[in-house]
Amino acid sequence: MGTDIVAQFTDSAMETVDSCTRTDPDGFEETLAELVAEPAVGAPLPSESVSLEDTVVDTDPSVEELSAAETGVTQAGTAIADYGTVTVESRPGGDELVSLYPPRHIVILEADDIVPDATAAFDRFETQVREARENGTAGATRVLETGASATGDMGGLVSGVHGPTEVHIVVIEA
Amino acid sequence: MSRSEKADKIRRVMETDGENVAESVRGKSDKTGAVIDSFEPYEQYREEARRIKEEAIESLPERIDEVTEAVEENGGQVYLAQDAEDANQYIEGVMADRGADHIAKSKSMTTEELELNDHLEAAGYKITETDLGEFIIQQADETPSHLVGPAMHRSPPDIAELFNEMFDLEEPLSADPQELTQFARERVGDRIRDADVGLTGANFVVTETGTICLVTNEGNARKTAVTPPAHIAVAGIEKLVPTVSDLQPFVELIAKTGTGQDITSYMSLLTPPVETDSVDFETDTYGPAEDRSFHLVLIDNGRMAMREDDDLRETLYCIRCGACSNACANFQSTGGHAFGGETYSGGIGTGWEAGVYGLDSAADMNDLCTGCSQCVPKCPVKIDIPWINTVVRDRLNHSREPESMDFLVDGLTPDEEPSGLDIQKRVFGNIETFAKLGSIAPTLSNAAIESGTVQKLLDRFAGIDSRRELPTLADETLVEWAAGRPNPNPDADREIVLYPDLYTNYFSPERGRAAVRVLEELGVSVRIPSVPESGRAPLSQGMIDTADGKASAVYAALSEHIDAGRDIVVIEPSDLAMFQNEYERLLPAESADRIADVSYELFEYLYGLLENGAEVDALPTVDGEALTYHSHCQQRTLELDPYTTEVLSRAGYEVTETDVECCGMAGSFGYKSEYYELSMEVASRLDDQLPETGPVVASGTSCGEQIAALTDDETPHPITLLDPDAR
Ligand code: SF4
Numbered sequence: 031m032g033t034d035i036v037a038q039f040t041d042s043a044m045e046t047v048d049s050c051t052r053t054d055p056d057g058f059e060e061t062l063a064e065l066v067a068e069p070a071v072g073a074p075l076p077s078e079s080v081s082l083e084d085t086v087v088d089t090d091p092s093v094e095e096l097s098a099a100e101t102g103v104t105q106a107g108t109a110i111a112d113y114g115t116v117t118v119e120s121r122p123g124g125d126e127l128v129s130l131y132p133p134r135h136i137v138i139l140e141a142d143d144i145v146p147d148a149t150a151a152f153d154r155f156e157t158q159v160r161e162a163r164e165n166g167t168a169g170a171t172r173v174l175e176t177g178a179s180a181t182g183d184m185g186g187l188v189s190g191v192h193g194p195t196e197v198h199i200v201v202i203e204a
Numbered sequence: 205m206s207r208s209e210k211a212d213k214i215r216r217v218m219e220t221d222g223e224n225v226a227e228s229v230r231g232k233s234d235k236t237g238a239v240i241d242s243f244e245p246y247e248q249y250r251e252e253a254r255r256i257k258e259e260a261i262e263s264l265p266e267r268i269d270e271v272t273e274a275v276e277e278n279g280g281q282v283y284l285a286q287d288a289e290d291a292n293q294y295i296e297g298v299m300a301d302r303g304a305d306h307i308a309k310s311k312s313m314t315t316e317e318l319e320l321n322d323h324l325e326a327a328g329y330k331i332t333e334t335d336l337g338e339f340i341i342q343q344a345d346e347t348p349s350h351l352v353g354p355a356m357h358r359s360p361p362d363i364a365e366l367f368n369e370m371f372d373l374e375e376p377l378s379a380d381p382q383e384l385t386q387f388a389r390e391r392v393g394d395r396i397r398d399a400d401v402g403l404t405g406a407n408f409v410v411t412e413t414g415t416i417c418l419v420t421n422e423g424n425a426r427k428t429a430v431t432p433p434a435h436i437a438v439a440g441i442e443k444l445v446p447t448v449s450d451l452q453p454f455v456e457l458i459a460k461t462g463t464g465q466d467i468t469s470y471m472s473l474l475t476p477p478v479e480t481d482s483v484d485f486e487t488d489t490y491g492p493a494e495d496r497s498f499h500l501v502l503i504d505n506g507r508m509a510m511r512e513d514d515d516l517r518e519t520l521y522c523i524r525c526g527a528c529s530n531a532c533a534n535f536q537s538t539g540g541h542a543f544g545g546e547t548y549s550g551g552i553g554t555g556w557e558a559g560v561y562g563l564d565s566a567a568d569m570n571d572l573c574t575g576c577s578q579c580v581p582k583c584p585v586k587i588d589i590p591w592i593n594t595v596v597r598d599r600l601n602h603s604r605e606p607e608s609m610d611f612l613v614d615g616l617t618p619d620e621e622p623s624g625l626d627i628q629k630r631v632f633g634n635i636e637t638f639a640k641l642g643s644i645a646p647t648l649s650n651a652a653i654e655s656g657t658v659q660k661l662l663d664r665f666a667g668i669d670s671r672r673e674l675p676t677l678a679d680e681t682l683v684e685w686a687a688g689r690p691n692p693n694p695d696a697d698r699e700i701v702l703y704p705d706l707y708t709n710y711f712s713p714e715r716g717r718a719a720v721r722v723l724e725e726l727g728v729s730v731r732i733p734s735v736p737e738s739g740r741a742p743l744s745q746g747m748i749d750t751a752d753g754k755a756s757a758v759y760a761a762l763s764e765h766i767d768a769g770r771d772i773v774v775i776e777p778s779d780l781a782m783f784q785n786e787y788e789r790l791l792p793a794e795s796a797d798r799i800a801d802v803s804y805e806l807f808e809y810l811y812g813l814l815e816n817g818a819e820v821d822a823l824p825t826v827d828g829e830a831l832t833y834h835s836h837c838q839q840r841t842l843e844l845d846p847y848t849t850e851v852l853s854r855a856g857y858e859v860t861e862t863d864v865e866c867c868g869m870a871g872s873f874g875y876k877s878e879y880y881e882l883s884m885e886v887a888s889r890l891d892d893q894l895p896e897t898g899p900v901v902a903s904g905t906s907c908g909e910q911i912a913a914l915t916d917d918e919t920p921h922p923i924t925l926l927d928p929d930a931r
């Protein structure tokens with residue numbers, strides 16, 4: 031995976047998100063700490079190189095804690111360089127709720143999950159949905175997220191409606 | 205509705221909604237244009253999207269079986285509802301079985317079509333619309349004014365006033381969009397937490413896997429789908445596509461054409477029941493994902509019949525992006541409360557209304573489509589929206605009962621239409637007959653029309669607005685003028701037929717004469733045989749059989765010339781568009797192709813001559829004179845306007861081209877008394893682009909008349925500037 035695609039992703043993402051930071055596993059916790067507003071909740075990261083275990087992020091929040099959280103941290107699935115889009119995978123760890131309810135969403139993205147365009151992404155989704163259904167495992171549901179939630183219904187574009195108001199992406203390069 | 209009642213209604217909607225709709229949709233239309241222009245695979249993805257929809261509708265019965273199996277395998281249930289009542293009963297049953305009393309809904313035009321809210325409310329259920337636009341119109345008890353932005357007709361101050369009235373607030377809300385959004389999101393957010401069942405629509409449903417695709421910006425659909433333990437998705441059967449990868453072209457197109465975004469904030473690909481725990485905020489507990497229930501309610505409600513209907517079928521390909529509304533001049537001035545039926549609005553709304561409710565629901569909105577074709581290049585699935593409107597108009601013509609005065613015109617007009625046809629439509633559709641009759645004694649006819657008495661009669665019986673100046677017949681038609689004329693270039697390599705369109709021939713032969721002299725000056729041999737009207741006039745009135753007859757007659761008159769290798773040069777853009785587009789529907793494919801292949805717009809042809817060695821200096825030129833040029837809607841759709849600008853620039857003009865969608869006249873539309881005011885409102889946007897002083901030229905006859913009405917100045921065809929005789 032060339033660095034070009036990461037740069038391309040970052041450029042596109044910056045058109046819609048609040049920040050997009052490139053770091054490596056060693057710099058991860060420090061980067062995250064700068065972005066987190068407490069209280070923070072999260073879903074366990076599938077990543078083998080980074081984890082939320084030693085951070086302030088609570089990965090097993092109660093409903094009350096979810097409701098009160100300022101920040102939600104999840105790891106993205108496939109990301110699309112063309113659009114700066116990330117994917118929230120519905121995992122049993124509660125990724126969908128954690129990425130949806132708190133006003134600030136921090137997305138952890140491993141660089142090799144970035145694909146160039148929507149065609150490549152949908153080919154992957156197709157395979158993932160098929161496999162998940164065949165094996166009865168998670169992976170059949172996801173949300174493509176591009177920037178914060180927004181509305182034009184009240185006149186003028188307003189950011190932050192039912193989903194997060196702010197989105198920050200942390201790209202982990204091995 | 206009578207003509208004056210129609211005029212009143214349109215006037216009212218223009219006053220209440222017009223300004224807000226215009227601001228919103230015009231902004232979107234501009235953004236859309238820019239985004240599409242810079243999206244290189246646009247045409248390729250449109251083709252793919254179209255193909256996927258065509259195949260999905262073709263194989264619909266199998267698709268329904270497939271999705272039923274997939275959803276059941278996933279652990280959900282599928283119900284195929286025949287009509288609105290059937291669907292509403294089923295959804296009510298799901299609520300009752302669960303002992304639920306509150307349903308949260310994300311935006312779904314299909315449930316508007318079903319009038320689900322009324323049904324559930326009558327049955328005692330509480331309903332929360334969670335999309336902010338829907339939330340607003342739910343409070344106001346209004347119907348959506350746009351397919352995508354249902355509350356587009358309301359400005360922030362209107363919304364603030366509404367909320368302040370509806371809710372008992374300590375501090376009244378201001379008109380600040382931030383503040384209004386904050387207020388509504390909190391209200392709605394609380395209610396989503398309280399709901400027992402979440403209901404969403406579906407933009408697409410993947411039949412192989414039972415995956416629902418939802419395209420949103422606000423995030424309410426996500427919350428609606430996952431927070432309560434039960435999810436109902438309601439989707440018309442036309443939403444089915446075979447595979448997950450089939451979603452790709454749609455996902456890339458829908459926001460670009462619809463809102464001018466590259467992509468929306470969220471695209472959910474849910475394969476319910478989903479793996480996420482539900483949340484009960486009252487008891488502060490999660491409900492296990494295994495206990496989720498999911499119902500997919502598929503709606504027929506007329507769609508299977510649309511599938512069998514060769515002309516309405518295309519409507520089913522519509523992904524309801526709203527682009528055709530945004531691009532439409534008449535929609536921009538009114539919105540869906542005038543250019544709309546029970547539920548659906550804009551040009552494609554006609555197809556939906558006729559398909560799901562029946563012809564009558566489409567009757568009033570249908571006339572607001574002038575056939576200008578500006579929406580066509582914006583449609584992501586390449587639907588011929590003007591054609592759907594023409595067909596619905598034709599069917600309405602055939603369903604109308606004759607009225608007492610109709611016999612008057614019936615006897616005069618040799619068309620193929622039923623006797624119930626509206627007299628106004630019959631007059632405009634047969635304009636060639638009247639022009640022919642009148643030109644036997646043009647001075648007399650003109651005097652009669654100008655006398656005022658005839659105009660009053662025309663207004664009263666045919667709805668031709670007396671505030672309009674009617675065009676006057678020329679003493680000598682173009683064909684008559686050409687008949688006795690020597691050909692200065694008998695041995696020229698290039699021999700052409702200049703098509704004597706109705707307006708040029710009878711009303712404005714001077715532009716035809718100018719065209720002949722310009723072409724001859726550039727070395728072309730020009731012939732002007734007598735050829736019938738193209739069929740545009742009857743077609744625009746929905747008189748398809750009559751138009752069909754005209755097309756055959758035109759083909760008969762031109763085919764020998766085509767065989768002789770003569771190109772056909774056309775002055776009036778709407779007639780060229782007939783040759784290039786609509787003839788495909790009226791003539792055998794081979795005949796239509798033969799005409800289309802050799803027909804050119806006048807300036808397109810001149811440009812070709814200049815590129816092939818002709819010298820612009822052979823014509824009168826100027827040195828940097830400012831000139832405003834208004835092209836014609838159909839000419840723009842055919843992307844032919846740049847030729848006029850380029851040729852005039854080469855002749856020394858500093859050309860500024862207007863960029864409004866439409867002049868408002870649109871052939872006969874602006875002459876009709878019920879639409880006169882709307883026509884002038886549309887024209888006011890063109891007026892803003894016209895210079896205080898200085899020459900204006902226009903390619904279309906009716907555009908020229910409209911501009912003349914705005915400026916009190918003659919607005920000639922651009923060819924008259926190049927006329928060697930004017931030197
Ligand atoms: S053809 Fe013109 S008038 Fe008709 S819907 Fe399209 S843009 Fe509107």
Ligand code: SF4
Binds near residue numbers: 525529582584586
């Ligand atoms: S007809 Fe085409 S442009 Fe209009 S809403 Fe449907 S898909 Fe969009």
